[in-house]
Amino acid sequence: MNSANAPVWIGVDVGGTKVLAGVVDESGRVSRTARRATPGRRVDIGQVEDALEAAVLEAADGATIAGVGVAAAGFVDAPGERVMFAPHLPWQGEEVRRRLSERWGVPVVLDNDANCAALAEWTYGAARGATSAVVVTMGTGIGGGILMAGRLVRGANGMAGEFGHMQVVPNGHPCECGGQGCWEQYSSGNALVRFARQAMGEQPSVLEEACGGNPDNLTGPMVTDAAEEGDLVARQAFASVGDWLGIGVANLVAALDPEVVVIGGGVSQAGDRLLEPARNALQRSLVGAAHRGVPPIVSALLGPEAGLVGAAELARRAGDQPRR
Amino acid sequence: MNSANAPVWIGVDVGGTKVLAGVVDESGRVSRTARRATPGRRVDIGQVEDALEAAVLEAADGATIAGVGVAAAGFVDAPGERVMFAPHLPWQGEEVRRRLSERWGVPVVLDNDANCAALAEWTYGAARGATSAVVVTMGTGIGGGILMAGRLVRGANGMAGEFGHMQVVPNGHPCECGGQGCWEQYSSGNALVRFARQAMGEQPSVLEEACGGNPDNLTGPMVTDAAEEGDLVARQAFASVGDWLGIGVANLVAALDPEVVVIGGGVSQAGDRLLEPARNALQRSLVGAAHRGVPPIVSALLGPEAGLVGAAELARRAGDQPRR
Numbered sequence: 001m002n003s004a005n006a007p008v009w010i011g012v013d014v015g016g017t018k019v020l021a022g023v024v025d026e027s028g029r030v031s032r033t034a035r036r037a038t039p040g041r042r043v044d045i046g047q048v049e050d051a052l053e054a055a056v057l058e059a060a061d062g063a064t065i066a067g068v069g070v071a072a073a074g075f076v077d078a079p080g081e082r083v084m085f086a087p088h089l090p091w092q093g094e095e096v097r098r099r100l101s102e103r104w105g106v107p108v109v110l111d112n113d114a115n116c117a118a119l120a121e122w123t124y125g126a127a128r129g130a131t132s133a134v135v136v137t138m139g140t141g142i143g144g145g146i147l148m149a150g151r152l153v154r155g156a157n158g159m160a161g162e163f164g165h166m167q168v169v170p171n172g173h174p175c176e177c178g179g180q181g182c183w184e185q186y187s188s189g190n191a192l193v194r195f196a197r198q199a200m201g202e203q204p205s206v207l208e209e210a211c212g213g214n215p216d217n218l219t220g221p222m223v224t225d226a227a228e229e230g231d232l233v234a235r236q237a238f239a240s241v242g243d244w245l246g247i248g249v250a251n252l253v254a255a256l257d258p259e260v261v262v263i264g265g266g267v268s269q270a271g272d273r274l275l276e277p278a279r280n281a282l283q284r285s286l287v288g289a290a291h292r293g294v295p296p297i298v299s300a301l302l303g304p305e306a307g308l309v310g311a312a313e314l315a316r317r318a319g320d321q322p323r324r
Numbered sequence: 325m326n327s328a329n330a331p332v333w334i335g336v337d338v339g340g341t342k343v344l345a346g347v348v349d350e351s352g353r354v355s356r357t358a359r360r361a362t363p364g365r366r367v368d369i370g371q372v373e374d375a376l377e378a379a380v381l382e383a384a385d386g387a388t389i390a391g392v393g394v395a396a397a398g399f400v401d402a403p404g405e406r407v408m409f410a411p412h413l414p415w416q417g418e419e420v421r422r423r424l425s426e427r428w429g430v431p432v433v434l435d436n437d438a439n440c441a442a443l444a445e446w447t448y449g450a451a452r453g454a455t456s457a458v459v460v461t462m463g464t465g466i467g468g469g470i471l472m473a474g475r476l477v478r479g480a481n482g483m484a485g486e487f488g489h490m491q492v493v494p495n496g497h498p499c500e501c502g503g504q505g506c507w508e509q510y511s512s513g514n515a516l517v518r519f520a521r522q523a524m525g526e527q528p529s530v531l532e533e534a535c536g537g538n539p540d541n542l543t544g545p546m547v548t549d550a551a552e553e554g555d556l557v558a559r560q561a562f563a564s565v566g567d568w569l570g571i572g573v574a575n576l577v578a579a580l581d582p583e584v585v586v587i588g589g590g591v592s593q594a595g596d597r598l599l600e601p602a603r604n605a606l607q608r609s610l611v612g613a614a615h616r617g618v619p620p621i622v623s624a625l626l627g628p629e630a631g632l633v634g635a636a637e638l639a640r641r642a643g644d645q646p647r648r
Contacts (some may be wrong), residue, residue: 075615085615132480146579153472155581156456157616165611166575170493177611251490255470255579257479287489287501291399291409292481 007066009319010056011312013113013305014038014048015073016088021055022305023063024312028124030305034058038088045090049103056104067107067319069311070100071116078158080110087176109314113137114161115152116310117300118145121262123313125301130259134252135300136163138245138265138274141176141184146256164188168248187244189220189267196223196237205233224270241267242274246281246297253295254287264300271299331390333643334380335636337437337629338362338372339397340412345379346629347387348636352448354629358382362412369414373427380428391431391643393635394424395440402482404434411500433638437461438485439476440634441624442469445586447637449625454583458576459624460487462569462591462598465500465508470580488512492572511568513544513591520547520561529557548594565591566598570605570621577619578611588624595623 012021015038022033034055039047056068074086081098083091101108111119118127118135127133127147137143142164146153153160164184165177172181173194185191197215200207206226211217226234249261261282268274279297283289302309336345339362346357358379363371380392398410405422407415425432435443442451442459451457451471461467466488470477477484488508489501496505497518509515521539524531530550535541550558573585585606591598603621607613626633 075612085612144579148472148477149475151473153580156583156619157581159612159616160579160581162578162581162611165578167571167609168491168494170571179609179611182611247491247494251575252579254486254489255468255484255576256477257481257484257486259480285491285503287486287503287506288399288409288483292483295480 007064008060009066009069009312009316010059011069011071011116011308011310011315012052012056013071013116013307013311014052014089015113015307019051019055020305020308021052021059022308022312023059024309026316028120028302028309028313030309032059032061033305033308039090041088041090043090045094048090049100052100053103065104065106067109067315068100068104069116069308069313069315070096070108070110071113071307071311072096072110073113076110076112076158078154078156080158083110107315107319109311109318111152111154111311111314112143112158113307114143115145115154116308116314117143117264117302117306118147118161118262118310119152119313120302120306120310121264121300122147124309125306126262126298127260132256132258133260133262134249134256134258135262135264136245136249136252138188138263138267140190141188143265146258148256163248163252166248166251168244168251183244183248187241187248191244192220192223192237192241192267193218195240196233199233199236203233206231207233220267227270227273235273238270238273239277242277243281245274246278247285249278249297250282250285253282258295261295261297262300263297264302264306266304268299275299331388332384333390333393333636333640334383335393335395335440335632335634335639336376336380336383337395337440337631337635338376338413339437339631343375343379344629344632345376345383346632346636347383348633350640352444352626352633352637354633356383356385357629363414365412365414367414369418372414373424376424377427389428389430391433391639392424392428393440393632393637393639394420394432394434395437395631395635396420396434397437400434400436400482402478402480404482407434431639431643433635433642435476435478435635435638436467436482437631438467439469439478440632440638441467441588441626441630442471442485442586442634443476443637444626444630444634445588445624446471448633449630450586450622451584456580456582457584457586458573458580458582459586459588460569460573460576461624462512462587462589464514465512466572467589470582472580487572487576490572490575492568492575507568507572511565511572515568516544516547516561516565516591517542519564520557523557523560527557530555531557544591551594551597559597562594562597563601566601567605569598570602571609573602573621574606574609577606582619585619585621586624587621588626588630590628592623599623
């Protein structure tokens with residue numbers, strides 16, 4: 001892995017469907033990326049490591065690797081050693097950090113993808129310069145990260161930021177986690193589709209045609225496109241998801257009082273269609289809104305690369321420490 | 325304020341009904357206390373300052389005062405200068421810290437009572453030795469404090485820890501804050517009385533006699549005593565409040581993943597009658613409970629003096645800083 005180039009820091013985001021690696025420079029810019037399909041949950045962990053390695057090597061493109069940060073879509077333990085559980089990956093308690101570091105002969109750091117995305121937004125993106133921030137990542141579900149006094153709050157088990165499973169409706173909609181009424185059942189990509197599906201029978205909508213008459217085929221992007229075209233059912237689905245977003249954010253703000261709230265993830269690409277109802281709900285729901293600063297709710301800036309940017313940043317910070 | 329004695333640190337807790345001052349030694353022990361009635365909301369702020377001064381001087385008992393910490397039942401701004409709003413006190417944005425410090429000629433620090441209680445429990449009480457803790461104070465409502473990486477999380481506006489106004493029931497019971505379905509409407513001294521009152525008509529209860537046949541006269545201590553005697557209505561009220569306590573704690577643990585959760589305040593004196601249903605609800609409601617450490621829910625140790633102990637501790641820490 002030697003070359004005449006300067007050593008590079010690489011971040012790699014291991015999601016449910018794809019592994020995305022990239023070289024990240026000191027200003028958070030991603031200069032080369034490479035992707036592989038995620039081998040899936042029921043394979044040997046060696047196959048996942050092979051996919052990571054292929055993506056990392058392609059991104060490095062022959063440059064010396066200074067260190068690798070791994071952002072995993074799963075629960076990472078407090079020391080950042082193991083992936084304890086991941087719904088779409090075969091890791092179940094393996095020492096992922098040590099295994100990859102030994103395999104590659106370079107320093108490796110590991111954290112969950114939402115924490116990495118939060119760190120990236122704080123270092124280079126929408127929360128830059130804030131002393132405290134809450135970052136909510138809305139994809140299929142909700143992930144999150146908390147930044148306080150200059151640090152990621154990782155928690156006693158490394159599981160801080162699991163905002164999606166805060167209960168907002170007693171005996172509410174069943175959640176994959178086994179609970180009921182979790183926030184992500186009302187504010188996420190899945191919730192967007194469910195709300196649209198429920199309303200489709202009640203009034204005319206271009207979604208009927210988009211899903212070929214079968215609501216089971218409805219997807220988030222179909223709802224996003226229909227809302228863009230002015231479809232009322234799709235717009236109402238965004239309004240509902242946005243309202244619930246603001247209610248949940250109000251709960252986090254009551255507890256944490258952050259300087260800024262950043263919304264990232266795929267659903268956040270809808271921008272103000274999602275964020276305006278969220279801001280209204282925050283103003284309405286937040287205790288003492290008249291007697292305090294209400295934090296702005298802003299869009300994440302780093303897009304789908306936030307996870308790998310944050311992972312590379314973690315690796316760089318870890319690498320910088322011995323030199324200080 | 326001079327004497328032959330060593331200088332003393334004093335904490336004073338300014339609550340809705342009483343002002344309680346005490347001398348607090350380096351191991352968190354309270355050696356002398358003094359109390360005054362709180363003059364109430366509609367008086368001149370000079371009268372509140374007079375009451376504080378009388379309590380502080382009586383507690384000092386002629387000793388030199390090294391510094392005073394003030395724990396206020398209200399919203400304190402982020403720098404710890406002003407009480408922005410207090411439902412039971414006349415302060416509305418006054419620079420309480422500076423005024424008292426100038427009046428007394430000694431260093432004064434100011435924070436809200438729940439933060440002070442949390443700091444006390446962490447320094448000397450039930451959260452001692454933990455790297456992170458959530459402290460929930462259950463009185464008439466719910467207050468709270470968050471401790472992370474060795475520090476109180478105060479928030480951008482000094483308003484972190486307002487757990488009581490996290491919404492747990494959409495369109496739920498109206499709250500004094502103007503919201504609906506706030507956590508403290510289901511888990512607090514007020515909720516305990518409301519639950520008991522609702523159930524009184526439905527089955528026989530010693531509470532009928534305790535309140536003289538008028539449910540409007542029911543109080544928290546009556547419910548506590550009746551539960552002690554085995555009254556089923558009272559015990560069910562505690563079970564409900566405890567269950568809701570655990571649901572709200574599960575939300576906080578999902579977000580913050582603390583090492584320990586401490587329950588203080590008057591209602592917590594019921595001990596396991598409150599905490600056992602809370603532990604069961606936490607185990608049931610917490611995401612990934614099977615894959616993680618579930619934090620213990622424990623009783624606060626410092627009782628009604630926690631606020632003044634924490635306030636004195638804040639003053640001592642502030643006083644120690646220049647010497648370091």
